Amino acid sequence: MTFVSYVQSNCPVVIDEHGATHEETLEYLLHRRFTELLKGSTVVADTHHLAVWLNFLQIRGRTYFQATSLDLENFRDYLLDSEDLTPQTINLYVKTICEAYWYCQTRGMVQNMIGWLDRSNPNQKYLIEVDKAPESSKSPYVIPYRLRVPNQSQNPVPNKGQIDAMRAQIDYWDYPGEPDLAESLRARDSLMFRWLSEVGLRRAELVNLWVDDISEHCSDAVPRVTISRGTKKGKSRNVEIPRSLYEETLNFIDLQRDEILKYKRSKFGSPSGIRVLFVNGSNNSVRPQMSEQAIYQWVLKLNPEGCSKKNKFSPHALRRYALTEFATHLWKVEMNSATYSPTKQLILHQNLMHRLAVQAGHESADTTIKFYIDMGFRRADNQTNPNDLVRVKEELERKLNEVNKLLGEHAG
Numbered sequence: 001m002t003f004v005s006y007v008q009s010n011c012p013v014v015i016d017e018h019g020a021t022h023e024e025t026l027e028y029l030l031h032r033r034f035t036e037l038l039k040g041s042t043v044v045a046d047t048h049h050l051a052v053w054l055n056f057l058q059i060r061g062r063t064y065f066q067a068t069s070l071d072l073e074n075f076r077d078y079l080l081d082s083e084d085l086t087p088q089t090i091n092l093y094v095k096t097i098c099e100a101y102w103y104c105q106t107r108g109m110v111q112n113m114i115g116w117l118d119r120s121n122p123n124q125k126y127l128i129e130v131d132k133a134p135e136s137s138k139s140p141y142v143i144p145y146r147l148r149v150p151n152q153s154q155n156p157v158p159n160k161g162q163i164d165a166m167r168a169q170i171d172y173w174d175y176p177g178e179p180d181l182a183e184s185l186r187a188r189d190s191l192m193f194r195w196l197s198e199v200g201l202r203r204a205e206l207v208n209l210w211v212d213d214i215s216e217h218c219s220d221a222v223p224r225v226t227i228s229r230g231t232k233k234g235k236s237r238n239v240e241i242p243r244s245l246y247e248e249t250l251n252f253i254d255l256q257r258d259e260i261l262k263y264k265r266s267k268f269g270s271p272s273g274i275r276v277l278f279v280n281g282s283n284n285s286v287r288p289q290m291s292e293q294a295i296y297q298w299v300l301k302l303n304p305e306g307c308s309k310k311n312k313f314s315p316h317a318l319r320r321y322a323l324t325e326f327a328t329h330l331w332k333v334e335m336n337s338a339t340y341s342p343t344k345q346l347i348l349h350q351n352l353m354h355r356l357a358v359q360a361g362h363e364s365a366d367t368t369i370k371f372y373i374d375m376g377f378r379r380a381d382n383q384t385n386p387n388d389l390v391r392v393k394e395e396l397e398r399k400l401n402e403v404n405k406l407l408g409e410h411a412g
Helices: 023-035 040-059 069-082 087-106 160-171 179-199 203-207 243-254 256-263 292-302 315-335 342-360 367-383 386-411
Strands: 003-006 013-016 224-227 237-240
Touching: 003 040, 013 023, 013 040, 023 040, 023 087, 040 069, 040 087, 069 087, 160 179, 160 292, 160 315, 179 203, 179 243, 179 256, 179 292, 179 315, 203 292, 237 342, 243 256, 292 315, 315 342, 315 367, 342 367
Parallel strands: none
Antiparallel strands: 003 013, 224 237
């Protein structure tokens, strides 16, 4: 059974794959939303943390109230090893879990769940052991499972050669479990890689992209797509995508996606009722929607052989590449404008930070966005060559002339 956070309500809740609410976490989330009156975005984050925790427990064969200190330590290490999360973010997961258990215990929903060893009562044991907090602390306990948060520099951004090498791996994938679907699955994987490395979608956004999100008729040179599911804190945004990616996506919907769904009809049911864009194709899949974990493992496998675990690029690394390339593109356009002047760099910097924040799905132009914009400026400053742009313009004009000739012939 898979648990997910459901945010389309006044109070986000955890539900299973059948749509049933997870009762053990419900009261805590309601308390957070309506008693503590926390912002909806904060409760959305809590809900996501608990859903990931429940999925982890299920893999280990435990129910919510069977979790132990060892489970929490292993969960922390699992997030550190298999998820592209910072120590600060992992600490938030651990904090949410401990607070949820403490709430349930103080409300009498469970006993001996979380607490500290007390010399006056040495026989009292708790499934999750924490430390007693000093009297001056607002919290009654201290969490001993937090990660140390060092001063870290920005995670590295892959270069074009590394991205191309990962993309090339898809061309040689043999899909041993589904030979009849090999070409369709290869087209799907190539398309997913483009959405990650050219648009910068997060994993949750990728697996929650729907066919209906892609307009069938868009003549814009730079199409925009609304990303509204799987987003951070439930915030919708409009992302810019390359025209070629838009057209490739439409072709996939009409051809390869349809073939996969017809082949999997006995498992997934009628294709007309399936809304997700990127559908499962493995021989052991039981539902059409792909999981975030599957995307994570798939990207790791695309890393060329010989990469150490420490140096492997994750889906978030593809996102870093996409956002850096986007920032570089924005700077190139500005630098080659007839009105560009170095004296305008400060105001341009602020404007481009806002535009990149929208593309990335950040609430504000924070330090992460500033990093991408600064790197984009350095790259654009090194790469910008007006003569190259003139040649590009001439090539586009020639192509436009040929298109106009063909249109004239058809009209005649």
